[in-house]
Amino acid sequence: MSTTTLTERYVHEVVRRIPAGQRDDVAAELRGTIADTVEAREPAATDEAERDVLTEMGDPALLAARYADRPTVLIGPDLYPTYIRVLVLLLTAVLPVVTAVAVVLDVIDGAGLGTVIGTGIGTVITVGAQMVAWLTVVFALVERAQGSAAPERRASPWSPDDLPEHRPSDxxxxxxxxxxxxxxxxxxxxxxxxxxxxxxxxxxxxxxxxxxxxxxxxxxxxxxxxxxxxxxxxxxxxxxxxxxxxxxxxxxxxxxxxxxxxxxxxxxxxxxxxxxxxxxxxxxxxxxxxxxxxxxxxxxxxxxxxxxxxxxxxxxxxxxx
Amino acid sequence: MILSQTQELRRGTVVLACLALLERPQYGYALLETLNDAGVAVDGNTLYPLLRRLEKQGLLSSEWNTEESRPRKFYRVSPEGSRVRTGLVREWQDLVDSIARLTQENR
Structure with missing residues (x-):
């Protein structure tokens, strides 16, 4: 009795993560495959053999991701360079400006030096964290939206024209x-x-x-x-x-x-x-x-x-x- | 180091091996055994999702066999899968020749 529940629990953990249309089919095949494997190991089909087989099959979430052909990365190699470029721009250009504005506003309000420094540090941490978080969310969503469609296709194919001018250090x-x-x-x-x-x-x-x-x-x-x-x-x-x-x-x-x-x-x-x-x-x-x-x-x-x-x-x- | 490089090298060969073996219909576990016996090392948690992906791509077709006590899903190569296999085999031969030449020259 306990043998079936272990397999059933495993199969359930896998199929609940894949599209509804494939669930029954994958579940039926997976059940059969696990039973086949256990039987081949040990004709008596002991609990221990079942446990071993399920251990070898590995984390149900990972197996489900393979069945669903889903990316197991947050931001894939196609988007990663753009992600880093935008992130660097936000943190090195936009964040300092926002912080400077917040500090100047505090100064105009007549705040003391301690308050102004506090505002500066607070702005860097909270606004910086927001920038990283939202950018990551947006890129992760884009990754999922285009992931299954055509992973190789880029927004615009790269050409040598995209190379930045070589500029001597400024x-x-x-x-x-x-x-x-x-x-x-x-x-x-x-x-x-x-x-x-x-x-x-x-x-x-x-x-x-x-x-x-x-x-x-x-x-x-x-x-x-x-x-x-x-x-x-x-x-x-x-x-x-x-x-x-x-x-x-x-x-x-x-x-x-x-x-x-x-x-x-x-x-x-x-x-x-x-x-x-x-x-x-x-x-x-x-x-x-x-x-x-x-x-x-x-x-x-x-x-x-x-x-x-x-x-x-x-x-x-x-x-x- | 050698292990990860070997895995990288073997990754694409499982598809070719499946397309070659499934000229005759087979079900998942039996195919896994045949592959491992033939020296193509692959895990079940890689092979079973792979079979479904190939089916989705139209390279394999499948059929449930419910005649035996345990229902099993049998896969076999589709006409499109045969064409792809022919191309892959040619590619494989070219690669073997190239690598053989290269490794000989460098010796």
Whole structure:
């Protein structure tokens, strides 16, 4: 009695995983085959022989997958390269942007440094996990949808035209990346000191003060921020396009001018720092006029230098095409 | 190492062996025995699903024999299966010749 149940249980475990139309036929054949095998081993058909035969047949799920001609991999070799490509793109390009946006939003909301760092780490983990999970689900479904139809057929056959251009390693790219990040941080810093007013007059217990003149927010800070944002965007474009063109260098010059000229102007007028902050910070000491003159010259020189460098890098690319 | 390479090499030969043997109708377990006796090593959990796949592809046809005490499903080669077998045999001969030449040259 127990012998039949063991085989019956095994057969049931196999056929419940295959399409309904084939179940009875496969079950009947499997029953016969197992009985044949057991009988050939041991004519008395003992429990032990049955157990051995079923052990050799192996995991019913695996056998069912073979009967149903179903893939036993989540993402097969056809889709795997595309899967990896999209995954790398999502995690290295999209995730940092999403994280940066979340962090900037927190900064604008006036959150403290700890909260901002927490948001950054939290976004990387949760959004990153979502990206991996959903991408995997989509690719697994595609694998199953096309798996039985025609495993060899690809969306479009590969041809040598698909080969990427051979490009020498982009040494300036790292610098441009750093410049973009640096300028983005500068934007964050300016917004943060305005919204969080982190400086405390007269030590830990004092009034919260902004470092920069609050009056700037009804005027000159906006072109400065817009110019910085433009610089960030153009540096990122340069990373993606692997070089400057004359046209992009001209846009860069415009953004840099939008940033540097108003900054130089408010420094020249000595309207850059919050007077309350200066009084508290300097104590008895007064900032000399020469400090502002020097600051104006440094800002203009650094900006001019940056613009000239971009145009120089642009020249060979423009000549080529 | 040698084991996995051998398995890889043998994978396709089971189909050819089945198409060759099933000129006369056979049922699953008997075919498995015949194959193993002939030196074509194959497991039941590979062979039985394979027979159904070949049937689905139209290379084999099947019939239930209920005359004996235990009903059994008998498979035999279809006309299409015969054609495929002829092509596979030719391919096999070419491969044997090529490999023989190659292994001789390199000795």
């Amino acid at each position: 040494r300036g790219g790292v610098g441009a990346c750093a410049a973009a990040i640096g300028n983005a941080l500068l934007i964050g810093l300016i917004v943060w000191q305005h919204t969080a007013a982190p400086y405390r007059a007269g030590g830990a217990g004092g009034d919260r003060l902004q470092v920069l003149d609050p009056g700037l927010w009804s005027g000159w800070i906006w072109p400065i921020l817009a110019g910085l944002a433009g610089v960030v965007v153009l540096e990122l474009v340069r990373v993606a396009a692997r070089g400057w063109t004359v046209q992009r260098a001209a846009w860069y010059a415009a953004a840099e001018a939008l940033f540097a000229l108003p900054l130089a102007w408010v420094l020249y007028r000595q309207e850059f720092f919050n007077p309350a902050f200066l009084t508290d910070f300097n104590g008895d000491w007064t900032t000399p006029d020469s400090f502002y003159t020097a600051a104006v010259l440094v800002v203009l020189a650094v900006s001019a230098g940056a613009v000239i460098t971009r145009f120089r890098e642009a020249r060979p690319f423009a000549a080529r095409g």
